[in-house]
Every structure is written in structure tokens, then in C-alpha cells.
Amino acid sequence: MATATARKIRVVVAKPGLDGHDRGAKIIARALRDAGMEVIYTGLHQTPEQIAETVIQEDADAVGLSILSGAHMTLVPRVVALLAEQGVDDVLVTVGGTIPADDIPELKKLGVAEVFTPGAGTDDIVDFIRAGAAERHQNTD
């Protein structure tokens, strides 16, 4: 049931692995915050375990994994698996970064809802997360 003080959508923006390229992640974090969401930016050098723990502790509706180091096919599946192991299967998982087209279908098969590659518009990303997370909202009310 919708109320006047609806809970804000909670998004974790995470940087898995050793990748230090945080320009995009910070921009998305700020754009999501400007769009009225509650954003938890994990900072750099997060292990998949740390990210999963943050998502759970923060009761996040969505997690955006930003990765530009080429290690995405190791790190993203691990985050998804850890969330599933802990019984969290309704968090919207998105990935952003230097992801070759060939890797996108496999990521989506794992449960990644969308992959945003270089040139993706900020507003598109915000809208996608809002729509996807709102679905989760409805399912938990």
C-alpha cells in the first residue's frame, strides 16, 4: 500500500576487485542520489563477499557493479552466487563498465538484469534502476 512517505529505493554502487577506475561509479552514485534514491557507495577494492554483505546489511533493492579491469567474468558471478547463497534473490543486479559484447549474454543468464557499456546515458541507467527496483518494492509490500 503506497504511503505519503514511501521508503526510498536503496541502491548499492559497488567496485569489485582491484579496479581503481571510479569515475563512472561516482557519477552514477550521484545521479541516483539526485534522483531521490538512497545510495550506498562501497568505495574501491571490494571483495565479492564484502559487496554481498553490504547489499544484505543495507537491505538494498539494487546493486550496481562497476568494473573496468577485465575481471568481470570472475567477480560478477561470485557476487551473484553469494547473494543467492544467502537467500537474496530479488535484488536488481546491474553491471557497468568495459564489458565486451560477447560477455553480456552470459552475465544476463546469471541473473544480471542489464549491462551498461561505454556511452550509456546516465538517465537511462537511473530510469532502469528505478523501474527494476520499484518492482522489488511492490513485491515486498
Next chain:
Amino acid sequence: MSGHPIEPLYTAEDTAADDERIGYPGEYPFTRGPYPSMYRGRLWTMRQFAGFGTVEETNERFHYLLDHGQTGLSTAFDMPTLMGYDSDHHRSLGEVGREGVAVDSLDDMEQLFAGIPLGGVTTSMTINAPAAILLAFYVLVAEEQGIPAEKLGGTIQTDILKEYIAQKEWCFPIEPAMRLVTDMIEWCSQKMPRWHPVSISGYHIREAGSTAQQELAFTLKDGFTYVERAIERGLDVDDFAPRLSFFFNAHIDFFEEIAKYRAARRIWAREMRDTYGAKREESMRLRFHAQTAGVSLTAQQPLNNVVRTSLEALAAVLGGTQSLHTNSFDEALALPTEEAVRVALRTQQIIATESGVTNTADPLGGSYFVEKLTDEMEQAAYGYFARIDELGGMVEAIRRNFPQREIADSAFTYQRELDERKRIVVGVNDFIQDGEEPTPILKIDAALEQKQVDRLQATKARRDGAAVERALAELKRAAATEENLMPSIIEAARARATEGEMIVAMQEVFGTYTESPVF
């Protein structure tokens, strides 16, 4: 591109036509270039950044590039190596060989330069927090080749301040990291007179989203900070300053970049002479490497990137760079294929041999626009110097997140301009092509990670474990004193201590670093 207002026309009234401020190439204040003859005397070094997989793959790429006419080497290390982790560390999983070459020990380094006499080439190594270790590896490989350290020419990046600001590759807290930088400057000033122990960098600051003015200001301020620390150590500025080098971005706003380089030279010359008391011209003369802007490359219509890289390379040349890396057209999504990097190298060769721009020094000197823009860049930089000084200097400014916040704000502003189509990037928010075929890109074989782990285990099996233990204990002991750490790092490296082992030994004394990020 920075948002700095540009007039539709510049005339003689815009520039003071101040010959003293413009000067001559090779003379203070070096606005027009560090050398009198510039490219007629000596062309810039064509130095393509390269590295991926294990040392075998990278050695092969080094040879390919040298065979195709590049004139200097530049080494890209993988994320674990950059962050001080060995390839078998749990944090290295999935990361080995992906962003650069995996190097864990001296054994790897020997293979990296197989068939490359280090006395006959200059090598750049892009590594910062663990720089002292990689320099030790390099010196030892050369020694094994029979080449003494004092004959070696090249550069190691070492610029740790810009790591905390932008590139974010760290192993230690700021103060011990700065101590290591000063150790390297000191040691190289005595033992490696041809070597550049630091490459004071703006490239990464710019890639993180700064404006050209911020890149200029933060880079030079980092440089001044290293100078101050070296002077505090007791070094004579004229003994180390000649071998400080710089590394700037070559971005797509053509004239802004040229003005930036010219302003950089003039500012550095003035401050070195008047603030830091340099007496030798070599101490005042800013020399730099440039790389075309990675962030300007698009995944869409990748062949357009050849055009972007060409314009950017030309700006770097017209700005008087001493060394240049040109990006490959496929680099928006991956490390370059052979074909793509060959085109990038040919771009430099065509500029050098066909365009004629090398025939005169600083060809744009005296242009109303370029001189005015140079002046304005300089003023903007001094504005930032004042703000940083008010905060207590660059180290304190970093602690307070000042440059990081400036960069994040500029990055956000730029992205909003793209989103609102106030700024156009061809193929991305205008002139879009639907249904593009994906470009073939370089794939890193996942099996290389295990290959590297096996190499590492073989190194550990072969070496004298007790000697390694002793060397690491000695390194730890020295780290807790004020001794220069280069000698103990070299001895540990010689014993085949791994990079990760040496970093851990130092972390046990120095601690580690965690960022408090702002966005």
C-alpha cells in the same frame, strides 16, 4: 572543453606579445620547448604502453612494437602487480594478466625483457606504490645482462600523490609512500643519473574527469611537493630536478592541450628557479611524455577513434612532447590487438615523416589565441596553487579530499553536458549508427592466470627460502628506520623475494591505506 570561455576571435591586443614570457625554445622560461632545435634535433620517442597476460605474451608484443618502429618501451602491469599482490593471492583471482602483464619476481622480469638489451633502449614502467620493487627488478635484469645501473635510461612512474587523487593504486599510507618516493629520487640521483625516478602525472587526473586546468595545477603541485620533500631530505635541487619528468594527457580539445603544455613549462621553470632555488637550466626544464586520452575513445564506431587519436597526437606534438603513446582504435573496450596498435604507431610515424609539423620548434608560438590561452591556463593553475596552499599543501589537500572532489564535480558536469546534449560526442549522442557489428577485440586467455601461478610456485621452489627470509627481515628492519630502502629492496629482489612478500613486509611497518571516498 573545460568550460573556459573562448572568444570568436583573438588579435594582437589579446597578448602582451611579451617576448620574455614567451622566450625561445631551450631557454628560460621554456614556454616554446625544452630544447632549441626541438624535433629537428631529436624526434619525440614513440613509446607505446603495452602489457597483458604473462611475460611471454608481453615480450612478444614488445618485440612486435620495436620491429614496427617504436623507439622506446613502456610497460603496463596487471592490477595485482600494481596493487602489490602476487598472482596467487586471493584478491588476484580473475585479475591476473588482464590489465597488463603479471610480474611477481625477478624471474618474471628476466623473461619480460628477453632478447632486449637494456643498454640499447629506454624503458618506461607504469607502476607507483610498488615502484621501488620494479625498479630493483629492472636494475637486476640489466646487471645480469652486464649493464651497470648508471648506464640505464628510462622512467618509472612512482607518482604516488596522483594515486590518492586519481588512479587509486596504493599499498601504504601517504607518509611512508612519500618516503619511498624520496628514497627513489635520492638513490637514482646517486646511482642512476640517466634514469627518471618519477613521472609526475596528469594523465590519470584528467582521465578521472578533471578539466585541463585542474590537470595542469594538480600535476605541477604534486611535482612541487616531491621537490620539497627531496630538499627536506637534504638533497641539492640541482642534483635531482633534472631527472624529474612529467606525463600529461593529450585530449581532444586541440588548442587547450597545446596551451596547457606551454603553460606547464613556463610555470615549472619559474617556480624551480625562484621558489626552489635551482641554478641549472636542466633543473628548470620540464620534459614530458604524453598519452592520447583514453576517455575520449568511443565503443561506438571505433574507427572514428583513429581520427580522435590523430588530433590528440598532433596536439601533443605541437605542444612539444618528448615522448608519445597513441591509443588504439579498439581500446574503449579492451587492450589493443596487433592491428590496432600498429595503426596507432603509424599515426605517430605519419605525423613525424609526412606532415611537416616537425620542421620548426613551437610552430604555434606567437599565435594570438595560443599565447592568450597559455596565459589563461597559467593563471588558472596559480588560482589552484593558492587554494591548495590555503589547505596546507597538497598532502593535506588530499587528506581533505579537495582534488578528488574537484575531479568528481568536473566529471559529473561533463557527463550532464553529454546527457543533455550540450556537448556532442560523435557516435554516442549524435551521428549514431544502429546495428553496428562488434569489433574483434583482444581476449586474455583465462588459462594464463594458472600459468602465472605455476611460474610463481616454480620460483618459490627454486629459491633459497632462508635467504629470502633474511632479506625480508632486513627490509622490515630498514623500513622502520630512516634508511634509504632501495638497497634492501634490491637485495630482497635478488634473492627472489616476490613483490607481494616485499610489500607485506613493508606494510607490517607502514600499515595500509583505505580511502574515504566522496562523490
